[in-house]
Structures are given as structure tokens and as C-alpha cells.
Amino acid sequence: MIKGPKGAPDILPDKSKSIRVIIDKIIKIVENFSYEEIILPIFEHSEVFERTVGEDTDIVEKEMYTFFDKSGRKLSLRPEGTAQTVRAYLENNLKTLTQPAKFFYFGPMFRYERPQKGRFRQFFHFGIEALGDEKPELDVEVISISLQILESLGLKDLSVSLNSIGDIEERNVYKEKLKSFLRTRYSELCDDCKKRLEKNPLRVLDCKKESCINVTKDAPKIIDYLSNESKNHFEKILSMLDDLKIKYEINNRLVRGLDYYNRTVFEVFSSDLGAQNAVLGGGRYDYLSEYLGGDRVPGVGFAMGVERLIMILETKNLLPKNEKNIIFISPLSKEYFEETFKFYIYLGKSDFSVYFPYNFKNIKTSISNALKMNINYMIIYGGDELKNGFLIFKDLKKEEQQLIKIENLSNFLNNYGGF
RNA sequence: GUGGACGUAGCUCAAUUGGUUAGAGCAUCGGACUGUGGAUCCGAUGGUUGCGAGUUCGAAUCUCGUCGUCCACCCCA
Numbered sequence: 001m002i003k004g005p006k007g008a009p010d011i012l013p014d015k016s017k018s019i020r021v022i023i024d025k026i027i028k029i030v031e032n033f034s035y036e037e038i039i040l041p042i043f044e045h046s047e048v049f050e051r052t053v054g055e056d057t058d059i060v061e062k063e064m065y066t067f068f069d070k071s072g073r074k075l076s077l078r079p080e081g082t083a084q085t086v087r088a089y090l091e092n093n094l095k096t097l098t099q100p101a102k103f104f105y106f107g108p109m110f111r112y113e114r115p116q117k118g119r120f121r122q123f124f125h126f127g128i129e130a131l132g133d134e135k136p137e138l139d140v141e142v143i144s145i146s147l148q149i150l151e152s153l154g155l156k157d158l159s160v161s162l163n164s165i166g167d168i169e170e171r172n173v174y175k176e177k178l179k180s181f182l183r184t185r186y187s188e189l190c191d192d193c194k195k196r197l198e199k200n201p202l203r204v205l206d207c208k209k210e211s212c213i214n215v216t217k218d219a220p221k222i223i224d225y226l227s228n229e230s231k232n233h234f235e236k237i238l239s240m241l242d243d244l245k246i247k248y249e250i251n252n253r254l255v256r257g258l259d260y261y262n263r264t265v266f267e268v269f270s271s272d273l274g275a276q277n278a279v280l281g282g283g284r285y286d287y288l289s290e291y292l293g294g295d296r297v298p299g300v301g302f303a304m305g306v307e308r309l310i311m312i313l314e315t316k317n318l319l320p321k322n323e324k325n326i327i328f329i330s331p332l333s334k335e336y337f338e339e340t341f342k343f344y345i346y347l348g349k350s351d352f353s354v355y356f357p358y359n360f361k362n363i364k365t366s367i368s369n370a371l372k373m374n375i376n377y378m379i380i381y382g383g384d385e386l387k388n389g390f391l392i393f394k395d396l397k398k399e400e401q402q403l404i405k406i407e408n409l410s411n412f413l414n415n416y417g418g419f
Numbered sequence: 420g421u422g423g424a425c426g427u428a429g430c431u432c433a434a435u436u437g438g439u440u441a442g443a444g445c446a447u448c449g450g451a452c453u454g455u456g457g458a459u460c461c462g463a464u465g466g467u468u469g470c471g472a473g474u475u476c477g478a479a480u481c482u483c484g485u486c487g488u489c490c491a492c493c494c495c496a
Contacts, residue, residue, distance in 0.1 A: 002486090003469075003488095004487080006486080006487065009488095058493075059494080062420070080496085111494090111495080113494075113495080114421090114491095114492095116489075116490060116491070117491090118495095118496080119494090119495075123496070124496095127496095203494095258495090267496090273496095274490080275491065275492085276494090279496070280496070302496095305495085305496030306496085307496085330455095333454070359449095361449095362453095362454085363455055364454085364455065364458090367455055367457080369457090370456090371457050372457060380454085382454085383454065392455090394456095396456075399456075401455080
């Protein structure tokens, strides 16, 4: 038997339903802040990611699913959503919209990695991007929304890690300073960091090895190398977060693995996720559009790992239950099977959610089946009640039932609610 | 890309350690039970032991390969 590809799990109804409920909730929140959905292709010209995420990043260097189509175009399955959102903005001239233009997206992303807890080869991102404005208020909005989402799902004890990595020139100056500092302590670094030193010195700050943490404790801090503009931007964000009573932690070791970020970067962690503990990450990317050959379009956004979110909710017992708000249409006995079936079709056509027991045996097993399926309502069709023009309506949760006149059924159900 | 654990029915697990025809519970399906709460009883379906080689008189069991799962490194959401 052929199996599904590694790291690409099937999502069955018990979980897909939870995801739907959660995503609907999240969409409601971002729509309240006037973000609109953008649906983008699953694959792009590889260049979109090479030029923005960065040639030297792990994502581009070894994790992209890249292939050539029949005309020789070099394409990649998207590993993330920000770069292509900006590409779409440029291509569709969305600067003609009132700025900032605000979008959300939800869909599968692909990275060729060894699967482990919280990490898959196909996984879902929910993200928002606000393009065309560089005011610090917009950064605050994005951070605030990310926390509101998590709180609305019942997660309380999460806080944001926040940092500013400055603009390109400042960062380049800082990189050189950092490099020369690290060279003086070269022998104390781990083997990985020795390699990182020349290629991507910022990553050394991120190393979890104790010896490296010891070294970088004394390292120059990027905050001290920010331009006045960058510093003001960052400080404005902090003071507004304070005003809004949003909790955060400044982490000057926080650097992100994608090259397009500048100034604000932030992440939200959870200890329930094992080693892959980031549930959400984002930041500002004012230069991304220029990497794609467009005009300057500042932007800020975040992406959230949907599987990781589900995992946290699962361990905290906060996953919405898969309750089916549908009506089990059961014959009273086998002699009513056909008539009940026709009644079921009629109700479904009348826009009610209905289930029909094709394997009907008797009323007792119908009730058992309904309970097993988490169905809360039942209509029983047949018997003396039917002869007198009534149907039996059961509320299985409340454990009560009542007789409804057939011609009043629609009204009754609409008033009862939820169908 | 590196390292470790694992793979028997849809699920949870057996199979006297290499020895007849691979078993059980749950689930599913069928039957019994006058028309009402996950019940009970009877019966059935379900397996090329992930797949492929090798060792052996004999392999679920040992070896190798491969696919997949889980975990960690790395990296990220």
C-alpha cells in the first residue's frame, strides 16, 4: 500500500472541524481591523523567495521544494506567505488602494525538513500583512492583533518577545562590530557558530549552547547601533504597547531567520510545543518590495503556525469540540423508512442540516448512533403522532422531547436556533 | 543534512523469544430485543505482520535496504 508523503499528514474531520472553527474566529478578529483575504498561488517563481527570504537562509538553501515546469520555469512551492503577498501587491498595483492595504491569508506552506513535534513538510499558516505605511502604530496594531487572537482562543499566559534589528545600514555596521567582537572570543564558540560568524553573525546571538550564550552576553547590543529614526520607531512602539497594557519582553537576542526583516521583529512562544516552540512570528519588512524590483513599500505582518496553535490548544484542553448542529431524522420503525427518507430530503432542500440513518434498525440504535456522532437533535417520524399530524422533536442534550405540528416545523426549528 | 526510538486488523495490544492455519478487546457490518439514551446476547467482515531482498528446514521475530511515524540536532511557524 502506498503511503502519504513524509511530513504531510491527512487532516481528518475531527481535526478539520476544529481548524475551521478556530480560523473562522480568527478571521472575524482580523476583519474587525479591516484586513481582507488574499488567496495566492501555492507555487511562485523561485526568485520571489530567493531574493527576499535570502539565498543564504536555510529555508531557501535547503528547504524549498523547487522544480522546473515543462517550459523550464524555475518554480518553488511557497515556504511562507509574506514575499508573495508583496509580489502580488506590486503586480496588481495595490498602491492604488487606500494605504495601508491590509490582507490576511490562510493556506498550506511547504518546507523540506525532517518532521518532528510541531514541524511538518506541509503545514498551514495564517498570516496578516499591512502594506504601504511605516508608522509604528501599524506595528503595534499587528502585535496587538496577534495577541488578541491567542487570547480569544483562551490562551492567557503567552507573551511577546520583541526586538529591533534596525535598518540595513545600521545592521551592516553592527554586523561588523559583532564579527570583530566574536573573533576575539573565537575559541569559546561552538563549531556551528564558528561557521556562522562570517556568514551570518547575527545567528550566533540565537545559539542555545551555554558557551556561546556566555560569549554573547558581553557582545555589543544592536540597540546601541540603531539610527535615531529606528530608535524612535522602536521606542514609540514600546510606549504604545505600555499604554495599551500589552505585555512584552525585549529580547535583544531575537533575530529572525528570514533576511527581509528590518526594525521590528517579534515572536510568541509556548513551552507546550517542545523544541519547535514558536507559535507565531513576524516583523517589519520595509525593503522587501525593492528586493523584488518594485518601488519601496513598507510593511509589517506576522504568520502563525496553525498546527502548532492546535497543539497548544489540545494540551490545554481548549480545542473546540466537534459538535454537529444537525438533526438526526429517524423513522420510528422500519415501516416508515421510505417516508422518512423523503422527509429527510425535503428538510435538507429546505436548508436544514440533516442526517439520515441508512442503516436504521430501531429507534433505540438511532438514539445511540446520534449520541455517538455528537448529534444533539432528533426528529422521529411515524406512529400515532404522525397520523395526527405531529412529529417528535428530541433535544438529546437536554434529554427532553416535544410534539411539533408538521406545518409549524420550519417556524419551530428557526426559533429553536442553530440549524 | 545528522542522531536515536518505532512499524502486527480502523484503534489499543497479544503471539511461550526462530516453530503448526498470527489472536483478543474496542470499532464496523448483520441478526435478536413492541416506540426512546451510548446497554445486552448471537454472528460476520477485517492481515501478503509497512514494502522488498537476504539468512534458515522454518521469519511477525535475525540481517540489510526502502517507505512511513515519533523525538532531538539544525532551522523555523
